[in-house]
Amino acid sequence: MSAPVALKIENLHVSVGETPILKGVNLTMRQGETHALMGPNGSGKSTLAYTLIGHPKYEITEGIISIDGTDINELDPCERARLGMFLAFQYPVTIPGVKVADFLRHAMTNIRNPDRKEGEELMSMRDFRKELRDTMNELNIDAEFARRYLNDGFSGGEKKRMEILQMTLLGPKFGILDETDSGLDIDALRVVSEGVNALRADKRSFLVITHYQRLLEYIKPDVIHVLANGRVVRSGGPELALELEKTGYKDFIAAAA
Amino acid sequence: MTDMVKRKASEAETALSQQFMQARDALPGNTAVAELRKDAFGRFDAAGLPTRRVEAWHYTDLRSFMGTALPAAAAPDNAALDVAREALAALPQPACRIVLVDGVYQPALSAVDASPQVSVTALDDALAGADAQLVRDLTGDGCGAGDAALDLNAALMGGGAVVDIAAGANIEAPLEIVSVATRRNDAAIFARSLVRAGSRAAATIVERHILRGDAALQANNALVIRTGDEADIAHIWVAEGQGDRQLHIHSLLATIGDKAKFSSFGLLDTGAFARRQIFARFDGAGASLDLSGLALVRDRDHRDTTLVVEHVHPNCKSSEYFKQIVDGAGTGVFQGRISVSREAQKTDGAMKSQTILLSDDAAMYNKPELEIFADDVACGHGATCGSLDPDQLFYAMARGLPRPQAEALLLEAFGEDAIDRVANEQVREELTGRLRHWLAGRTA
Numbered sequence: 001m002s003a004p005v006a007l008k009i010e011n012l013h014v015s016v017g018e019t020p021i022l023k024g025v026n027l028t029m030r031q032g033e034t035h036a037l038m039g040p041n042g043s044g045k046s047t048l049a050y051t052l053i054g055h056p057k058y059e060i061t062e063g064i065i066s067i068d069g070t071d072i073n074e075l076d077p078c079e080r081a082r083l084g085m086f087l088a089f090q091y092p093v094t095i096p097g098v099k100v101a102d103f104l105r106h107a108m109t110n111i112r113n114p115d116r117k118e119g120e121e122l123m124s125m126r127d128f129r130k131e132l133r134d135t136m137n138e139l140n141i142d143a144e145f146a147r148r149y150l151n152d153g154f155s156g157g158e159k160k161r162m163e164i165l166q167m168t169l170l171g172p173k174f175g176i177l178d179e180t181d182s183g184l185d186i187d188a189l190r191v192v193s194e195g196v197n198a199l200r201a202d203k204r205s206f207l208v209i210t211h212y213q214r215l216l217e218y219i220k221p222d223v224i225h226v227l228a229n230g231r232v233v234r235s236g237g238p239e240l241a242l243e244l245e246k247t248g249y250k251d252f253i254a255a256a257a
Numbered sequence: 258m259t260d261m262v263k264r265k266a267s268e269a270e271t272a273l274s275q276q277f278m279q280a281r282d283a284l285p286g287n288t289a290v291a292e293l294r295k296d297a298f299g300r301f302d303a304a305g306l307p308t309r310r311v312e313a314w315h316y317t318d319l320r321s322f323m324g325t326a327l328p329a330a331a332a333p334d335n336a337a338l339d340v341a342r343e344a345l346a347a348l349p350q351p352a353c354r355i356v357l358v359d360g361v362y363q364p365a366l367s368a369v370d371a372s373p374q375v376s377v378t379a380l381d382d383a384l385a386g387a388d389a390q391l392v393r394d395l396t397g398d399g400c401g402a403g404d405a406a407l408d409l410n411a412a413l414m415g416g417g418a419v420v421d422i423a424a425g426a427n428i429e430a431p432l433e434i435v436s437v438a439t440r441r442n443d444a445a446i447f448a449r450s451l452v453r454a455g456s457r458a459a460a461t462i463v464e465r466h467i468l469r470g471d472a473a474l475q476a477n478n479a480l481v482i483r484t485g486d487e488a489d490i491a492h493i494w495v496a497e498g499q500g501d502r503q504l505h506i507h508s509l510l511a512t513i514g515d516k517a518k519f520s521s522f523g524l525l526d527t528g529a530f531a532r533r534q535i536f537a538r539f540d541g542a543g544a545s546l547d548l549s550g551l552a553l554v555r556d557r558d559h560r561d562t563t564l565v566v567e568h569v570h571p572n573c574k575s576s577e578y579f580k581q582i583v584d585g586a587g588t589g590v591f592q593g594r595i596s597v598s599r600e601a602q603k604t605d606g607a608m609k610s611q612t613i614l615l616s617d618d619a620a621m622y623n624k625p626e627l628e629i630f631a632d633d634v635a636c637g638h639g640a641t642c643g644s645l646d647p648d649q650l651f652y653a654m655a656r657g658l659p660r661p662q663a664e665a666l667l668l669e670a671f672g673e674d675a676i677d678r679v680a681n682e683q684v685r686e687e688l689t690g691r692l693r694h695w696l697a698g699r700t701a
C-alpha cells in the first residue's frame with residue numbers, strides 16, 4: 001500500500017511579471033519520499049521552490065499546489081511554514097542587525113506553536129539555548145555563529161550550513177533544498193547529508209534540487225525529475241542521475257523546446 | 258531697501274507680542290539679560306513665526322502649526338509637584354538628578370549633593386547676576402543665532418538650571434535633567450538650561466521630558482552644553498508621555514572645546530509635533546562630534562530633526578547618523594547642514610540619514626547639505642528612503658514569522674543600529690525598550 005500524497009502539483013503555470021517561467025509542471029510526492037529535481041540553469045527549479053513556499057514575486061497563473069490534500073495557493077509564506085513547509089534557499093538572505101539566535105527563537109516558537117497569538121511569550125530561553133547548542137554541535141557549527149547577525153559576512157558554505165541548522169531545528173514535514181550542496185566543502189556535504197538523512201522519516205518528504213550526482217549518493221532519492229524549460233520532461237529512478245552525468249541535458253532541452 | 262512691507266501678524270504672533278510686553282518687566286534677569294531679551298524679541302517680531310519660506314523651517318511651517326500662542330505656564334503649585342513626584346518615582350534612581358517642573362528648577366526634588374563635582378544654580382538666580390560670560394555661555398556664544406524659535410526662547414526664558422561640572426570630574430552614572438510638564442492647563446513653557454563641562458570632565462547627560470496631564474502644551478526648550486577642552490560629554494534626549502495637543506521644540510546648542518568629544522542622541526517617539534534642532538560648533542582643534550537619533554513617527558505626527566554643524570577649526574571630526582521609521586500618515590524631516598570654513602582643514606565629516614516608510618501616506622523629507630570652503634577635507638553625506646526589504650520579509654515569513662512579527666524584527670534591527678551609537682549600556686537598554694514598545698503599538 002502506498003503512503004498518502006504529501007505534495008501534489010497540477011499543471012502549474014508561474015510568471016514573474018509578464019514572463020512565464022513554469023509552463024505546466026506536474027509532480028506528485030508521497031509522504032516519506034525524497035525526490036530530486038535536476039535540470040539545466042534557468043530551467044525554473046528555484047522558481048518552483050519559491051512558488052511552493054509562497055514568494056509574492058512569483059504569480060501562479062494556472063494550476064494547483066496542495067499539501068496533504070489542502071490547496072495552498074492562497075496561503076502566505078508564514079502559513080505554509082506553519083503547515084510544515086521549509087525551503088533551504090539557494091541564496092540565503094542576509095539580515096544585518098538580527099542575531100541568528102534571536103531569529104531562530106522567533107522561528108521555532110512560531111513553528112512549534114502555530115496557534116500562537118501576537119505578543120505571546122517566546123519559547124523559554126533555557127530550552128532554546130540548550131537545543132540550539134546541541135544542534136549546532138551535531139552539525140559541526142561553531143557556537144559563535146549564534147551571536148552573529150544572520151548570514152551577515154558568512155561565507156557561501158556557512159550560509160548553507162545555517163539553512164540546514166534552521167531546517168533541523170524546525171523539523172519540517174516537507175523540506176525543499178535548493179542547491180544546498182553547491183558551495184559546501186566535502187566534510188560539510190557529508191554532515192549536511194547526514195543531517196537530512198536523520199530527518200527523513202515516514203511522514204517527512206524532501207525535494208532536493210541539485211546539479212550533482214554526488215549529493216544523491218549521500219541522500220538517496222526515490223525519484224528523480226528533470227525540469228527543462230518550465231516543465232518536468234522526465235522522471236525516473238536513481239539511475240537517471242547517472243545517465244545525466246554522462247549525456248548532459250542537451251536531449252532534454254531539445255525535447256522541451 | 259529698508260521699507261519692507263510689514264506682514265500681517267498672525268493670531269499667535271500677536272499673542273506672543275502681548276505676552277512679551279506684559280511679562281518683560283517681571284521676567285528674571287538683570288539689565289544685561291533684559292537687553293538680550295529685547296534684542297531677541299525684536300528679531301523674532303521682525304521675522305515672525307517661521308514659514309516654508311525660511312529655509313531651515315521649509316518642511317515644518319511653524320506659523321501654520323502654531324495657530325495660537327498659549328499663555329506661559331503658571332509656577333508649579335503643590336498639586337503640580339505631586340504629579341512630578343509620581344512621575345519621578347517611576348524612573349530609575351540616578352546619583353545625580355536635576356528636576357524642572359513646568360519649566361522651573363526644583364531643588365527639593367533634585368539630587369545633586371551626592372555629587373560634589375556638580376553644582377547647580379537656578380536659572381533665575383544666575384540671570385539676576387548675569388555677567389558677560391554668563392550671557393555668552395547661555396547663548397552658546399552665538400550658536401544658532403537668528404533662529405526664530407531660539408530667539409523666542411531667549412526672550413521668554415525662565416526657570417531652567419545652570420549646571421557646572423568641575424574640570425577633571427569623571428561622573429560615572431548618568432546625570433539626569435528631568436523636565437516634567439504637568440499640563441493641568443493649556444500652557445507654554447520656555448525653559449533654558451546650561452551645562453558647562455570643565456576641561457577634561459567626563460559625563461553622560463540624560464535629558465528627559467516627561468508629559469503628564471492632558472491639557473495642550475507648547476514647549477520651546479533649549480539646552481546649552483559647553484564642552485571644555487579635552488572633555489568627553491555624551492548627551493541623550495528622550496521624551497515620554499503621549500498627547501496630540503502638544504508642540505515640542507527643543508534646541509541643543511553645543512560648543513566643543515579643543516580635543517574634546519561630544520555626542521548627542523535623540524529619540525523622537527511621542528507627541529503630535531516635535532522638532533529637535535541642534536546647533537553645534539567646534540571651538541577648538543582636534544575635537545570630535547557624534548550626532549545621532551531615531552525618530553518613530555505614526556498617525557498624523559510630525560517629527561523634525563534639523564541640525565547645523567560648523568567646522569571652524571582644523572582636524573575635527575563630525576559624524577551625523579539619523580534613522581527614521583515613518584508609518585500611518587506621519588511626516589518625518591531630516592535636515593543637516595555641515596559647514597566647513599577655510600580654516601577647518603583636515604575636517605572629517607560623514608552625514609547619513611536612513612528612513613523606512615511603512616505606509617503609502619507616510620512622508621519623509623531629507624535635506625542634507627555640505628558647505629565646504631576648505632580644500633583638504635573628507636566629507637560626505639547620503640540619504641536613503643525606502644520600504645522594508647521584501648526579500649528579508651519573505652525569508653523571515655518563510656521561517657514561520659507572521660508578517661507583523663517579521664516586520665517588527667527587521668524594524669527593531671533598523672532602529673537598534675542608531676541606538677547603538679549610545680555608549681552607556683543602561684541608557685541603550687532603556688531606548689531599546691522604548692523602540693520595542695513603539696513597535697508593539699503598531700500591531701496592537
Ligand SMILES: Nc1ncnc2c1ncn2[C@@H]1O[C@H](COP(=O)(O)OP(=O)(O)OP(=O)(O)O)[C@@H](O)[C@H]1O
Pocket residue numbers: 016021039040041042043044045046047048057090
Ligand atoms: N525574479 C525574477 N525576475 C526575473 N526573472 C526571473 C526571476 N526569477 C527567475 N527568473 C528567470 O526565470 C528563469 C528560471 O530561473 P530559476 O532561478 O528558477 O532557474 P534555476 O533552474 O533555479 O537555475 P539555476 O540552476 O541556475 O539555479 C530564468 O531565466 C530566470 O532568469
Ligand SMILES: [Mg+2]
Pocket residue numbers: 045046047090178179
Ligand atoms: Mg536555482
